[in-house]
Amino acid sequence: MKMVYEHIKAHWFKYLLETMVIVVGVLGAFALNHWNDSRIRQGTEEEVLEQIKLDLQRTLESVQESSSDHAWIIKSCKESLDHMAGDEPFDEEVAYLLAGSFFYTQVDNALAGYKTMQSHGVDIVTNSSLRNQIIHHFEGKLSTMKRRERILFDFADKVKLEEAQKYFEYTFGVEGYMVDGESATSWAGIRLRSEPRDYEVLRGSEEYRYHLRTYMETVKWYDIGVQVFGQETAMLIELINAELTSR
Numbered sequence: 133m134k135m136v137y138e139h140i141k142a143h144w145f146k147y148l149l150e151t152m153v154i155v156v157g158v159l160g161a162f163a164l165n166h167w168n169d170s171r172i173r174q175g176t177e178e179e180v181l182e183q184i185k186l187d188l189q190r191t192l193e194s195v196q197e198s199s200s201d202h203a204w205i206i207k208s209c210k211e212s213l214d215h216m217a218g219d220e221p222f223d224e225e226v227a228y229l230l231a232g233s234f235f236y237t238q239v240d241n242a243l244a245g246y247k248t249m250q251s252h253g254v255d256i257v258t259n260s261s262l263r264n265q266i267i268h269h270f271e272g273k274l275s276t277m278k279r280r281e282r283i284l285f286d287f288a289d290k291v292k293l294e295e296a297q298k299y300f301e302y303t304f305g306v307e308g309y310m311v312d313g314e315s316a317t318s319w320a321g322i323r324l325r326s327e328p329r330d331y332e333v334l335r336g337s338e339e340y341r342y343h344l345r346t347y348m349e350t351v352k353w354y355d356i357g358v359q360v361f362g363q364e365t366a367m368l369i370e371l372i373n374a375e376l377t378s379r
Contacts, residue, residue, distance in 0.1 A: 177256050178376060184245035184266060185372045188365050194240035195362035201237040202355040208232025209348035216341060222331035227305075230326035233344060234296070234303050236288045236351070238281065239358060246270045262375055269368050273361060280357040284350050291343050299334040301327040 212229045249256060249266070257263040296303050305325045328334045 173256070174379070176252060177258060178379065180245060180249045180252065180256055181372050181376055182245075183248055185369055185376075187242035187245040188369050188372075190240060190242045192362055192365050192369065195358055195365065198237045198239050198358055199355055199362070201235070202351055202358070205232060205235050205237075205351050206348055206355075208235070209344055209351070213341060213344055213348075216335045222328065224325070226331070227325035227327060228323060230300075230328070231304060231324035233347070234288070234292050234326060235324070236284060238285075239277070239361070241274060241278075243270070259375055262371055265368060265371060269364065273364055277357055277361045280354050284354045287347060287350055291347060295340065295343050299328055299330075299337065299340060301329055 208229045209232075212226070212233045215226055215229065246266070254263060254267060257266065292303050303326050305327060334340060
Protein backbone atom coordinates (compact mmCIF):
# COMPACT_ATOMS: atom_id res chain seq x y z
CA MET A 133 0.00 0.00 0.00
CA LYS A 134 2.87 2.29 0.86
CA MET A 135 4.44 1.57 -2.50
CA VAL A 136 1.23 2.51 -4.29
CA TYR A 137 1.01 5.74 -2.30
CA GLU A 138 4.64 6.56 -3.08
CA HIS A 139 4.04 5.82 -6.75
CA ILE A 140 1.00 8.10 -6.96
CA LYS A 141 2.85 10.80 -5.01
CA ALA A 142 5.72 10.63 -7.45
CA HIS A 143 3.49 10.74 -10.51
CA TRP A 144 0.55 12.85 -9.22
CA PHE A 145 0.77 15.40 -12.01
CA LYS A 146 0.51 12.69 -14.66
CA TYR A 147 -2.59 11.19 -13.03
CA LEU A 148 -4.14 14.61 -12.50
CA LEU A 149 -3.60 15.43 -16.14
CA GLU A 150 -5.14 12.14 -17.24
CA THR A 151 -8.12 12.71 -14.97
CA MET A 152 -8.60 16.22 -16.33
CA VAL A 153 -8.45 14.90 -19.90
CA ILE A 154 -11.17 12.35 -19.08
CA VAL A 155 -13.37 14.94 -17.33
CA VAL A 156 -12.93 17.46 -20.14
CA GLY A 157 -13.72 14.75 -22.67
CA VAL A 158 -16.93 13.76 -20.88
CA LEU A 159 -18.01 17.38 -20.40
CA GLY A 160 -17.15 18.11 -24.03
CA ALA A 161 -19.28 15.19 -25.18
CA PHE A 162 -22.18 16.45 -23.06
CA ALA A 163 -21.72 19.97 -24.43
CA LEU A 164 -21.57 18.68 -28.00
CA ASN A 165 -24.75 16.65 -27.51
CA HIS A 166 -26.47 19.64 -25.94
CA TRP A 167 -25.38 21.90 -28.81
CA ASN A 168 -26.55 19.35 -31.35
CA ASP A 169 -29.92 18.94 -29.58
CA SER A 170 -30.31 22.72 -29.39
CA ARG A 171 -29.50 23.06 -33.09
CA ILE A 172 -32.06 20.37 -34.00
CA ARG A 173 -34.67 21.94 -31.71
CA GLN A 174 -34.06 25.39 -33.18
CA GLY A 175 -34.42 23.97 -36.68
CA THR A 176 -37.72 22.35 -35.70
CA GLU A 177 -38.92 25.59 -34.11
CA GLU A 178 -38.15 27.55 -37.26
CA GLU A 179 -39.97 24.98 -39.40
CA VAL A 180 -43.01 25.22 -37.11
CA LEU A 181 -43.01 29.02 -37.23
CA GLU A 182 -42.67 29.00 -41.02
CA GLN A 183 -45.62 26.62 -41.30
CA ILE A 184 -47.75 28.72 -38.96
CA LYS A 185 -46.84 31.83 -40.95
CA LEU A 186 -47.89 30.20 -44.24
CA ASP A 187 -51.18 29.10 -42.66
CA LEU A 188 -51.81 32.63 -41.39
CA GLN A 189 -51.07 34.07 -44.83
CA ARG A 190 -53.64 31.72 -46.36
CA THR A 191 -56.14 32.79 -43.71
CA LEU A 192 -55.42 36.46 -44.42
CA GLU A 193 -56.07 35.92 -48.14
CA SER A 194 -59.35 34.18 -47.27
CA VAL A 195 -60.32 37.09 -44.98
CA GLN A 196 -59.81 39.54 -47.84
CA GLU A 197 -61.86 37.39 -50.23
CA SER A 198 -64.62 36.97 -47.64
CA SER A 199 -64.83 40.72 -47.02
CA SER A 200 -65.25 41.25 -50.77
CA ASP A 201 -68.04 38.64 -50.81
CA HIS A 202 -69.69 40.27 -47.80
CA ALA A 203 -69.81 43.60 -49.63
CA TRP A 204 -71.55 41.85 -52.54
CA ILE A 205 -74.03 40.10 -50.21
CA ILE A 206 -74.87 43.36 -48.40
CA LYS A 207 -75.31 45.13 -51.75
CA SER A 208 -77.59 42.30 -52.96
CA CYS A 209 -79.72 42.52 -49.81
CA LYS A 210 -80.02 46.31 -49.98
CA GLU A 211 -80.91 46.40 -53.66
CA SER A 212 -83.40 43.55 -53.20
CA LEU A 213 -85.10 45.51 -50.42
CA ASP A 214 -85.10 48.67 -52.52
CA HIS A 215 -86.68 46.85 -55.44
CA MET A 216 -89.30 45.20 -53.23
CA ALA A 217 -90.20 48.61 -51.80
CA GLY A 218 -90.89 49.99 -55.30
CA ASP A 219 -93.30 49.02 -58.03
CA GLU A 220 -90.96 47.76 -60.77
CA PRO A 221 -91.83 44.26 -62.04
CA PHE A 222 -89.71 41.17 -61.42
CA ASP A 223 -86.90 40.61 -63.91
CA GLU A 224 -83.70 38.57 -64.22
CA GLU A 225 -81.55 41.13 -62.40
CA VAL A 226 -83.84 40.83 -59.40
CA ALA A 227 -83.42 37.04 -59.55
CA TYR A 228 -79.64 37.51 -59.29
CA LEU A 229 -80.01 39.99 -56.43
CA LEU A 230 -82.27 37.63 -54.48
CA ALA A 231 -79.76 34.80 -54.94
CA GLY A 232 -76.97 37.07 -53.68
CA SER A 233 -79.02 37.85 -50.59
CA PHE A 234 -79.09 34.13 -49.73
CA PHE A 235 -75.33 33.71 -50.04
CA TYR A 236 -72.75 33.38 -47.29
CA THR A 237 -69.04 32.69 -47.24
CA GLN A 238 -66.58 31.13 -44.83
CA VAL A 239 -63.06 32.13 -43.80
CA ASP A 240 -60.50 29.40 -44.46
CA ASN A 241 -58.58 28.72 -41.26
CA ALA A 242 -55.49 26.59 -41.88
CA LEU A 243 -54.48 24.85 -38.64
CA ALA A 244 -51.71 22.46 -39.71
CA GLY A 245 -48.88 24.61 -38.34
CA TYR A 246 -50.55 25.15 -34.97
CA LYS A 247 -51.29 21.43 -34.63
CA THR A 248 -47.64 20.68 -35.43
CA MET A 249 -46.63 23.14 -32.70
CA GLN A 250 -48.91 21.31 -30.25
CA SER A 251 -47.54 17.91 -31.28
CA HIS A 252 -43.99 19.03 -30.41
CA GLY A 253 -45.19 20.73 -27.22
CA VAL A 254 -46.00 24.44 -27.33
CA ASP A 255 -42.67 25.19 -25.63
CA ILE A 256 -41.00 24.42 -28.97
CA VAL A 257 -41.51 28.17 -29.53
CA THR A 258 -38.92 29.55 -27.15
CA ASN A 259 -40.04 33.20 -27.28
CA SER A 260 -42.67 33.10 -24.54
CA SER A 261 -44.39 36.31 -25.67
CA LEU A 262 -44.73 35.07 -29.26
CA ARG A 263 -45.77 31.61 -28.04
CA ASN A 264 -48.57 33.09 -25.91
CA GLN A 265 -49.78 35.28 -28.78
CA ILE A 266 -49.90 32.29 -31.15
CA ILE A 267 -51.90 30.27 -28.60
CA HIS A 268 -54.25 33.20 -27.93
CA HIS A 269 -54.78 33.69 -31.66
CA PHE A 270 -55.83 30.10 -32.33
CA GLU A 271 -57.54 29.33 -29.04
CA GLY A 272 -59.10 32.72 -28.35
CA LYS A 273 -59.44 35.05 -31.33
CA LEU A 274 -60.18 32.31 -33.84
CA SER A 275 -62.79 30.77 -31.53
CA THR A 276 -64.51 34.15 -31.17
CA MET A 277 -64.60 34.63 -34.93
CA LYS A 278 -65.96 31.09 -35.46
CA ARG A 279 -68.77 31.76 -32.97
CA ARG A 280 -69.77 34.81 -35.01
CA GLU A 281 -69.60 32.67 -38.13
CA ARG A 282 -71.86 30.02 -36.59
CA ILE A 283 -74.48 32.64 -35.66
CA LEU A 284 -74.49 33.93 -39.25
CA PHE A 285 -74.67 30.47 -40.80
CA ASP A 286 -77.45 29.30 -38.48
CA PHE A 287 -79.52 32.37 -39.30
CA ALA A 288 -78.85 32.05 -43.05
CA ASP A 289 -79.81 28.37 -43.03
CA LYS A 290 -82.99 29.09 -41.08
CA VAL A 291 -84.08 31.73 -43.59
CA LYS A 292 -83.01 29.72 -46.63
CA LEU A 293 -84.35 26.34 -45.50
CA GLU A 294 -87.50 27.44 -43.67
CA GLU A 295 -88.76 30.96 -44.37
CA ALA A 296 -87.73 31.09 -48.04
CA GLN A 297 -89.59 27.88 -48.87
CA LYS A 298 -92.86 29.76 -48.47
CA TYR A 299 -92.01 32.16 -51.25
CA PHE A 300 -89.52 30.50 -53.63
CA GLU A 301 -89.54 27.71 -56.16
CA TYR A 302 -85.82 27.45 -55.48
CA THR A 303 -83.26 29.66 -53.78
CA PHE A 304 -80.22 28.77 -55.89
CA GLY A 305 -80.41 28.09 -59.59
CA VAL A 306 -77.13 27.82 -61.49
CA GLU A 307 -76.59 29.73 -64.72
CA GLY A 308 -73.44 29.86 -66.81
CA TYR A 309 -72.26 26.45 -65.65
CA MET A 310 -70.88 25.88 -69.15
CA VAL A 311 -68.31 28.45 -70.26
CA ASP A 312 -67.24 28.30 -73.92
CA GLY A 313 -68.47 24.73 -74.10
CA GLU A 314 -66.56 23.64 -70.98
CA SER A 315 -67.55 23.33 -67.35
CA ALA A 316 -66.82 26.40 -65.26
CA THR A 317 -63.93 25.90 -62.84
CA SER A 318 -64.67 28.78 -60.45
CA TRP A 319 -67.46 31.02 -59.19
CA ALA A 320 -66.36 33.60 -61.76
CA GLY A 321 -68.03 31.51 -64.48
CA ILE A 322 -71.24 30.86 -62.57
CA ARG A 323 -74.28 33.03 -61.86
CA LEU A 324 -76.85 32.11 -59.25
CA ARG A 325 -80.51 33.09 -59.45
CA SER A 326 -83.52 32.68 -57.17
CA GLU A 327 -87.03 32.09 -58.51
CA PRO A 328 -89.97 33.35 -56.39
CA ARG A 329 -93.29 31.50 -56.62
CA ASP A 330 -95.03 34.86 -56.87
CA TYR A 331 -92.91 37.99 -56.68
CA GLU A 332 -95.82 40.22 -55.71
CA VAL A 333 -96.60 37.97 -52.72
CA LEU A 334 -92.92 38.06 -51.76
CA ARG A 335 -92.85 41.83 -52.20
CA GLY A 336 -95.81 42.21 -49.88
CA SER A 337 -94.35 40.06 -47.12
CA GLU A 338 -93.21 42.22 -44.22
CA GLU A 339 -91.96 39.03 -42.58
CA TYR A 340 -89.58 38.28 -45.44
CA ARG A 341 -88.33 41.85 -45.65
CA TYR A 342 -87.66 41.71 -41.90
CA HIS A 343 -85.59 38.55 -42.36
CA LEU A 344 -83.71 40.12 -45.24
CA ARG A 345 -82.89 43.28 -43.28
CA THR A 346 -81.83 41.20 -40.27
CA TYR A 347 -79.60 39.02 -42.41
CA MET A 348 -77.99 42.08 -44.02
CA GLU A 349 -77.18 43.55 -40.59
CA THR A 350 -75.88 40.18 -39.38
CA VAL A 351 -73.50 40.00 -42.36
CA LYS A 352 -72.28 43.52 -41.55
CA TRP A 353 -71.70 42.51 -37.93
CA TYR A 354 -69.89 39.34 -38.97
CA ASP A 355 -67.75 41.21 -41.49
CA ILE A 356 -66.56 43.63 -38.80
CA GLY A 357 -65.38 40.63 -36.79
CA VAL A 358 -63.69 39.12 -39.86
CA GLN A 359 -61.84 42.35 -40.62
CA VAL A 360 -60.64 42.70 -37.02
CA PHE A 361 -59.51 39.07 -37.12
CA GLY A 362 -57.68 39.83 -40.37
CA GLN A 363 -55.83 42.74 -38.74
CA GLU A 364 -54.85 40.52 -35.80
CA THR A 365 -53.68 37.82 -38.22
CA ALA A 366 -51.53 40.32 -40.14
CA MET A 367 -49.94 41.53 -36.87
CA LEU A 368 -49.10 37.96 -35.85
CA ILE A 369 -47.47 37.34 -39.24
CA GLU A 370 -45.27 40.39 -38.66
CA LEU A 371 -44.26 39.12 -35.20
CA ILE A 372 -43.31 35.71 -36.58
CA ASN A 373 -41.34 37.34 -39.40
CA ALA A 374 -39.46 39.46 -36.86
CA GLU A 375 -38.66 36.36 -34.79
CA LEU A 376 -37.40 34.41 -37.82
CA THR A 377 -35.36 37.37 -39.07
CA SER A 378 -33.65 37.74 -35.68
CA ARG A 379 -32.22 34.19 -35.88
